[in-house]
Structure formats: C-alpha cells, structure tokens
Amino acid sequence: MLLEISGLTSHYGRIQALKGIDVQVAEGELVALVGANGAGKTTLLRCISGVQPVTGGTIKFAGQDITKMGPEKRVGLGISQSPEGRQVFGPMSVEDNLRLGAYRRHGPDVKADMDRMYEMFPILHKKRELPAGTLSGGQQQMLAIARALMANPRVLLLDEPSMGLAPLLVAEIFRTIQALKDQGTTIFLVEQNAYAALAIADRGYVLETGAVVLTDQGSRLLNDDKVKEAYLGL
Amino acid sequence: MFAAFLQYLFSGLTSGAIYALAGLGFAIIYNASHVINFAQGEFIMIGGMATATMVAAGVPIYLAIPLAMVASMLVGVAMEKFAVEPARNADVVTIIIITIGASIFLRGAAQIIWDKEFHSLPAFSGETPIAVLGATLMPQSLWVFGISAIVIALLWYFFNRTMFGKAMLGTSHNRLAAQLVGVAVKKVLLASFALSALLGAVGGIVVTPITFTNYEAGIMLGLKGFSAAVLGGLGNGTGAIVGGLIVGIAEAMASGYLSSAYKDAIAFIIILFVLFFMPSGLFGKRGTDRV
Numbered sequence: 001m002l003l004e005i006s007g008l009t010s011h012y013g014r015i016q017a018l019k020g021i022d023v024q025v026a027e028g029e030l031v032a033l034v035g036a037n038g039a040g041k042t043t044l045l046r047c048i049s050g051v052q053p054v055t056g057g058t059i060k061f062a063g064q065d066i067t068k069m070g071p072e073k074r075v076g077l078g079i080s081q082s083p084e085g086r087q088v089f090g091p092m093s094v095e096d097n098l099r100l101g102a103y104r105r106h107g108p109d110v111k112a113d114m115d116r117m118y119e120m121f122p123i124l125h126k127k128r129e130l131p132a133g134t135l136s137g138g139q140q141q142m143l144a145i146a147r148a149l150m151a152n153p154r155v156l157l158l159d160e161p162s163m164g165l166a167p168l169l170v171a172e173i174f175r176t177i178q179a180l181k182d183q184g185t186t187i188f189l190v191e192q193n194a195y196a197a198l199a200i201a202d203r204g205y206v207l208e209t210g211a212v213v214l215t216d217q218g219s220r221l222l223n224d225d226k227v228k229e230a231y232l233g234l
Numbered sequence: 235m236f237a238a239f240l241q242y243l244f245s246g247l248t249s250g251a252i253y254a255l256a257g258l259g260f261a262i263i264y265n266a267s268h269v270i271n272f273a274q275g276e277f278i279m280i281g282g283m284a285t286a287t288m289v290a291a292g293v294p295i296y297l298a299i300p301l302a303m304v305a306s307m308l309v310g311v312a313m314e315k316f317a318v319e320p321a322r323n324a325d326v327v328t329i330i331i332i333t334i335g336a337s338i339f340l341r342g343a344a345q346i347i348w349d350k351e352f353h354s355l356p357a358f359s360g361e362t363p364i365a366v367l368g369a370t371l372m373p374q375s376l377w378v379f380g381i382s383a384i385v386i387a388l389l390w391y392f393f394n395r396t397m398f399g400k401a402m403l404g405t406s407h408n409r410l411a412a413q414l415v416g417v418a419v420k421k422v423l424l425a426s427f428a429l430s431a432l433l434g435a436v437g438g439i440v441v442t443p444i445t446f447t448n449y450e451a452g453i454m455l456g457l458k459g460f461s462a463a464v465l466g467g468l469g470n471g472t473g474a475i476v477g478g479l480i481v482g483i484a485e486a487m488a489s490g491y492l493s494s495a496y497k498d499a500i501a502f503i504i505i506l507f508v509l510f511f512m513p514s515g516l517f518g519k520r521g522t523d524r525v
Binding site for chain 1: 397400401403405407408410411412414415416417420424
C-alpha cells in the first residue's frame with residue numbers, strides 16, 4: 001500500500017472530527033471518499049498533508065510512518081494536495097503559483113513539468129502572467145490541480161475539485177482527473193459530488209460523521225441502495 | 235524661499251528613507267505573521283549603537299558595520315525564537331504585546347550594555363556640505379539615499395526573483411497553500427524577523443552620523459516607521475516606501491514652516507488621519523481574490 005491510514009482520530013478542541021479512520025490507497029489507484037458536508041472529509045485530507053493535528057492512529061506512506069512529520073517534509077516525500085476552495089496565491093502570477101508548486105524540487109525537470117501543465121491546461125499558459133486571483137473559478141481549480149502536480153507527487157490529494165463550478169466545468173474537471181488516472185497518477189479524491197466521483201473511482205469510501213460506514217469498488221457503491229438513497233438522490 | 239523649501243525637502247527625504255526602511259521591516263513581519271513588531275525601532279537603535287561603540291573602541295568602520303548588522307539580525311532571530319515562537323498559538327494581539335515587552339527589554343539591555351549617552355559616528359565621506367540651488371546637502375544624506383535605494387532594490391530582487399522570497403510572499407498571501415506546497419512556514423517567520431532586523435540595522439547605521447543615537451532612539455524611529463507602514467497600507471512594500479517618504483517630508487515641512495515643536499506630532503497626526511479616513515492606507519489590499 002502506498003498510503004495506509006489506520007485508526008486515525010483528530011479533534012477540533014473537544015469535538016472529535018475523525019473517529020478512527022482506516023483507509024488504504026494503492027499505487028496507481030483512484031480512490032474516492034464521499035460523504036455529506038461536515039463528515040470529516042477535508043479534515044482527513046488535512047491530516048494526511050500534516051496541516052491538521054492527529055490525536056491518535058497512524059498514517060503510513062510507502063511503508064514509512066509519517067504521522068508526526070511536518071507538512072513540508074511530506075510534500076518532499078510525494079504527498080501533494082489541491083485543497084478545498086482552491087487556495088491559489090491570488091496576487092501572484094499563474095506561473096509563480098506553478099513554480100511554488102515545485103518548491104521542494106530543483107533542476108531542469110521543473111521546467112519540463114511546467115510545459116506539461118501548460119499543455120494539459122492551455123488556458124493557464126495564455127494567462128500565465130496574470131495574477132491567479134483574476135482567473136475564473138474553473139481556471140483557479142485547474143491552477144490548483146496543476147500546482148499540486150508540479151510537486152511531482154506519488155499521491156495526489158484532491159479536495160472538492162468540483163465545488164462551486166458550473167456543470168460544464170465540473171465535467172471538464174472530472175475528465176482531467178480521469179486523464180491523470182490513465183497516465184498512472186495515484187489519486188485520493190474527496191468529493192460531495194458522489195455520483196461523478198464514484199463513477200471514475202476504482203474504490204470508494206463513504207464517510208459519515210467522522211467514521212467510514214461503507215467501502216467497496218466504485219461501481220458497486222454506485223449501485224448500493226443505501227448510497228443511492230443518501231448521496232445520489234435516487 | 236525656494237532654497238528653504240529645498241532644504242526642508244532634503245532633510246525630509248533623509249529621515250523619510252529611514253522611516254521607509256523601518257516601514258518595510260514592519261511590512262515583512264506583518265506579512266509573515268500578521269504581527270506588528272513594536273521592537274522594530276530597537277533594531278534601528280541596535281544597528282546604530284553597536285556600530286558607534288565599536289568604532290569608538292577602535293574597530294575599523296568597514297568591520298564594525300557588518301558586525302553590527304549581524305548582531306542586529308541575531309537579536310531579531312533570538313526574539314522570534316524565544317519570545318514570539320513559544321507563543322505561536324496565542325492571538326495576534328498577545329504576540330504584539332510580547333513585541334512591546336521585547337522592545338522594553340531591548341532598551342533596558344542597551345542601557346546596561348552601553349550607557350544612556352548619545353553616540354555618533356563620523357560621516358562616511360566627510361562633512362563638507364554640497365551646495366544645491368542655494369540649499370545645502372550633507373554628503374551623509376547621499377549615503378542614506380543611496381544605501382536605502384540599494385537595499386530596496388535588493389529586497390525587490392529577493393521577493394520577486396528568488397524561490398525563498400516568493401515562498402515568503404506566498405506564505406503571506408495564503409499560509410495553508412504555502413504549507414501544502416512544502417514551504418516550511420516556521421523558517422519563513424524566522425527569516426522575516428532576521429530580514430526586518432537587518433533592514434532596521436542598516437537604517438540605524440547610515441543615519442547615526444546625522445541624528446546621533448542613544449538607547450531610546452528606537453522609540454520614535456519605530457513609531458514613525460509604523461506610521462509609514464500604516465499610511466502606505468500595512469503589509470504593502472511600495473506603500474511602506476512611499477509612506478516613509480511622505481512622513482519624512484511632512485514632518486520636515488511642518489518643522490520648517492510651522493515650528494520644530496510639531497515635528498514629532500506629524501507622524502501621529504498621520505496615523506490618526508489614516509485610521510479615521512482610510513484604514514487600508516494608500517496602497518492597501520484591493521480585492522483581487524475571487525472566491
């Protein structure tokens with residue numbers, strides 16, 4: 001397993017947000033984590049990146065225990081996140097955002113990767129000198145994903161990439177995620193849009209109030225009656 | 235008439251350049267941590283005092299200046315490590331009060347290490363005034379302008395052309411995102427104190443031959459740097475520079491045309507004016523973020 005989370009708990013003050021989570025992501029897999037607002041999805045991703053304190057359990061990455069490691073070292077190991085709400089560096093140029101994405105890396109590969117990002121998202125190339133804050137929501141989402149990819153991650157964490165986007169853009173973002181998976185990128189995708197996420201995922205986890213209540217192959221979860229009722233509105 | 239105006243302008247630009255460096259010091263720490271470091275003036279004092287006493291003790295000035303700059307940076311780093319970082323989970327207001335405490339401590343320490351006397355430095359290249367259109371310009375003022383301009387250019391290069399500078403900027407814009415791309419935010423905070431202390435020291439050193447310095451010279455210089463930063467828009471580098479020059483020129487004009495008794499009041503009138511009528515300052519953040 002590339003990413004192995006066991007018994008993970010986390011608290012905000014006295015409120016327990018995660019109640020013993022077990023999640024695994026294998027190399028090359030696309031794993032989706034779905035659940036309602038406030039279920040703890042973002043908290044889990046923040047724990048994996050090391051920006052939210054863990055109160056119990058362990059996170060292992062490529063066999064190494066990283067539970068207590070600082071966030072910057074995890075990026076160096078290959079854990080990169082496109083956070084909820086995109087969080088681009090608004091006043092800085094699109095290109096600087098991408099450069100900072102490769103902050104832990106050096107050498108000529110960085111330039112090649114940047115060209116690859118511009119090829120994947122031509123609109124970013126067109127707007128590379130503009131402040132990131134002037135991009136539209138969909139473009140900022142592409143930038144956030146591209147910035148995370150610039151770290152050359154072994155696992156890409158995507159937090160709500162479709163949030164707040166128009167349906168056409170949502171489809172485009174999911175096509176991008178599918179394309180990344182086809183290129184062999186390992187992806188852990190957190191989504192409220194359960195249908196779209198499970199439809200492209202190898203496996204899925206359903207999170208409810210801080211605990212995993214269901215886990216199965218993506219296609220099976222799509223057809224699960226409980227999932228249908230609770231998350232797909234069917 | 236014009237000669238007098240020019241004379242006031244020179245004197246305003248000279249002190250304005252120092253306020254600009256102090257204002258930049260405020261801006262850098264504010265951007266890294268949202269803390270207003272009220273010990274910024276003490277960095278200026280330490281730069282001037284350390285150089286002056288070393289030179290008086292016979293250390294050559296070209297050695298005393300870098301040593302004083304390093305000393306000031308070490309004080310900045312120590313302050314971050316031992317006073318600010320232990321309180322990193324406290325509110326910003328608490329940390330601001332800690333910086334006020336640190337400034338009182340540094341003034342006390344300066345009295346003990348040095349004394350309560352005024353100290354000076356010889357001007358870097360003589361004291362022969364230069365006549366410009368009827369006004370006189372001290373060669374040391376040219377040093378102040380030149381060094382300030384070089385420091386500002388170096389800062390610009392650091393923040394716009396180096397990865398660590400960009401990482402510091404990125405941290406100020408979005409701390410979470412900076413952590414997620416692998417910036418060690420603690421290092422950024424430490425670097426911001428080191429850099430601000432360095433800026434303060436440079437200002438303190440170049441201005442000491444003109445204004446002299448003593449253990450409490452930092453209070454006024456710090457407050458004026460603060461009003462420069464507020465006038466320009468807290469956290470904005472260009473704003474701090476423009477704000478510093480405006481504060482410097484305004485107080486020189488006021489003391490020339492009104493009375494020198496009003497000199498120090500000007501900076502505070504500017505702070506009040508800005509806070510009442512334009513709280514985000516001249517170059518304050520305009521909303522470029524789209525949610």
